[in-house]
Amino acid sequence: MSDRVYGIDLGTSFSALAYADRGGVHMVPTAEGEVLTPSLVCLDRRGRACVGAAAPLARELAEDPADVRFFDFFKRDIGVERELRGRYAEPFGGLRWDPVCLSTLVLRKLRADARAAGDALERAVITHPHHFFVPQKNATRRAAELAGVDVAMTLSEPLAAALDHGYGRNGVEGRIMVFDLGGGTLDVSLVEVADGRLRVIGGQGDPRLGGKDFDDVVHRIFQDAMQQSHSLGWEDGDAEERRVWRQRARAAKEDLQRKPRVRVHLTIQGCTLRVELGRRTFEEACYALQNRIADTTEGALRVAGLRWADLHQVVMVGGSSRLKLVQSWLQERAGDKVSLSDRPDLAVARGAAVLGRELARGGAPIALEDDADEPGATPPDDAETTGITLDITSQLPRGVGVLTFDRARNAQRPHPIVPAETPLPTTSAPQSFRTTRDGASRIQVEVVEIDPVDPELWVKIGDCVIDDLPTGLPRGTRVEVSLSLDLGGGLDVTARCPLVQRAVTARLSLGAMPTTGDGGDAPCDVRAAEIPLVVDEDGVSR
Template sequence: MAVYGIDLGTTYSCIASIDRVNRAEVHRSGEGADTTPSVVFFETPDNVVVGQHAKDSAVIKPDLVISRIKRDIGQEVVRTLHGKPYTPEEISALILRKLAEDAQVATGETVSDVVITVPAYFGAAERDATRKAGRIARLNVIDIVSEPVAAAITYGVLNPQEDCHILVYDLGGGTFDTTVMALRGGDIEVVCTDGDHELGGADWDDQLVEHLAERFRREHADVGDPLDKGETEQDLRKIAEDLKKTLSAKVKHTVRVMHEGRATTVEMTREEFESITRNLLERTLEITRRTMETARAKGVTTFDHLVLVGGLSKMPAVAETLQKELGLTPQLQDPDLAVAKGAALYAFEETYRRLLSSGERDKAEAMALESGLSGTQRRQIEGRTIKTVASRAFGIITTRGSTRESYVAHLVHANDSLPASVTEGFQTLDDNQVSVAIRVMEQAGSVESEVVENNNQIGEGELRIPPGKPKGFPIEVTFALDASGLLHVTARENEQGGQLDLDIQIGGMSEEEVASSQTALSRIRVE
């Protein structure tokens, strides 16, 4: 019974599973590559193309091509293609379907049970939306796991005897995270995490695109701006991405920018490229320093290894700058594939443990036998634990009675150990109050703040209060954040054994909408 790990990336995605000798194996796309561009081309209302061919089509039909959808996941954003609206969850589901169908062709087995990775800094809404995207793709999402945790699993498997503290620097196509983890006897414990889910390789591309366009504008001031025409902009984006990758291997490279029959030749050195994008690398350093300071405050004073993952971490400037700034020697850990491989290992081990805990030992043993697990490896998996932390602070809007000033009272704080369950008491403000508005808030900035504007609302509901109650009538609010970072909120009033419960629906899509999307997308052919 195969289970799969999926790295659902901003720019590229990947799927893997465990082979017959207990190694994580990446399954190639239908185009023969280890990774699939996270790009969707809505060729017709009933046919979509996902991957490299979709990416190539962006130059010709940019209005029908969607990329970087991961940056919108968990938000109420709608894209309209061929007159039909699509949510980020639905577009992500099409990418997941492509990965699953390609893996099915490669293995001859139906892909059903999966673990999907997300950036460590993703909040509750993004994690819940990612799970729903998997369900819309008709996949059974066993769990959602943070990308650095998946990378650490890969690292731990390759270095099973070593107890250490590692700092994972994960610079992907659209997101950036840093995470400090402790590896002890095969167990993994996340100490703290930080990041920015709008910082990644796509931003390096954007700055290169602007630089190339500016060079063209200076040389051809009498023609239109190349960024005003969709086809030219998409062509520039392809040139920029290729240039970025080339300058990781070469110290200089020449490209041509074409627009309205004119051409500009641009020779760029690696040094110039690094200078243009230095501000972006510096932002990653600021977050990394902050993460290390948080770790030190939690008792981690030394860092044994600096592990680099994410495709952009292959840029020479990353390793050079980190070694100079942090005094640690970076280790490239299979940067493009480590997350998918770790997710596959996690999916396998989690499924094995769940079968054992549910009494299905025969199935667990068959699974272990098929994957060539030794007795020692089986015992290690049974005993292994993975502990993680909250990526952000979560709370509700409440009011100071004397001033009626609204503020956010956080019940769960960033880097609290997970799973977490916190209950706090609140009171009504007025006599005969008939209801209480429960507005669930999530930390928006890099630091926790009680200012309402510095938080994002991720859920809301209304708790009914029994009639005739004086002000100060007590209510309880419970925040339960599970190990995957998914949040469940309950508000209740307790009087003579009675209670009212309120379940907050986190994420943009309801269960009914998920079911409807499943049906609608099943009619679309994915290539």
């Protein structure tokens, strides 16, 4: 068994695997010779899965499109029960494939790549967006467990990116903004490096803002042009024509970052159209997305109590940070403090690998050089060091509290106990509540996460129940509740009823797999761990 602890970036568009050792941080290559695995899955009715770069080709080569099912951007929906309707609700091959199961297949592909590279991916630090609710974090953990990966720790993506940046040749002290714009999510975190210690002091995220949304802007421009020219829309094309449209929209967006104008040929039902698109037109069409970026970024500063002038550096990571309009927006506010990582799409996996190396050593403080011999690499163990120590601390991205009954509104509402941005780990002081009816034989405390921007937005994450209470318990009986959260987001809830001297502590079962419904279809979690992965065009499974 390998004692190596890998770093995994399970991304919306791409996933990556890295490890760190005495020689530095290393990316694990894929079977295709790349360092990024597309987070794509194509299932067929024979019970096989093509994962990664092979998935689009498998869909294209299918004789009948109904014989395959293609999934992308499923990370946006992981751990969000309301999203299990729609494209995840319809069974395929007798199973319902939800985002946890699909993520399991991607992680199994990463395990196969590690095995091909001569090692075993058995234990890892796995990352998640800063804004994830606890059920989303635990759904991510569940996917890893199904894939056979022991999760040593979960880590927010911006903090992982900060570790990669801070432990390379660009290490600085001060207040750093980590701006992480990936394929499907935006995370903005404020990280403070002071007295040799690194900690997150604030942040906000947008779970549905990423490179895909900028692709969609180009796609809509294409649709408008085809509608005006031929009175046809994207939906009028066949599956292959629609796939090509999507592909060319993404390619046009990327080309516009290198040149001021692109020309694209589109075909629908035999009608061909040449569309010319300029960077300025594209950027003007992205106005609404820019506003969302501004809201999230300014909100992160506000939560941390900082201004742009207080920042020492702005680190841009995530593949979509290459967008010129995003870079320009940040440079207008932070000037030459803005720094784009050499490989912004690898920073998260690399940072997680740095933490993984530390955990493999037993968690002792890390001392690092100001400069490493290899750009972006961590120094060897016997290097002369400056005594910089990593203090891995984080903050709660959302408040945690309990549901109470609002008599004026005749409805439940969340009551925060541990507010958002509280440093972890933490234990709250007990707070008192009252029961709402006479004669209750049990007291149920419903624990929820609360959105820091909209307090009416909450997600239930579990219960703590005091059972077998004596009869005749009066309405208004006092109940004391305290919460204890660890660095990894684990939550202990203690409920105490002083009147009867009863107390219960619950370690919540967070992020449980949702049921598959009443259709009689088998759950897919076991199959996700067993279904053959097709990684070669000749159909060889691994």
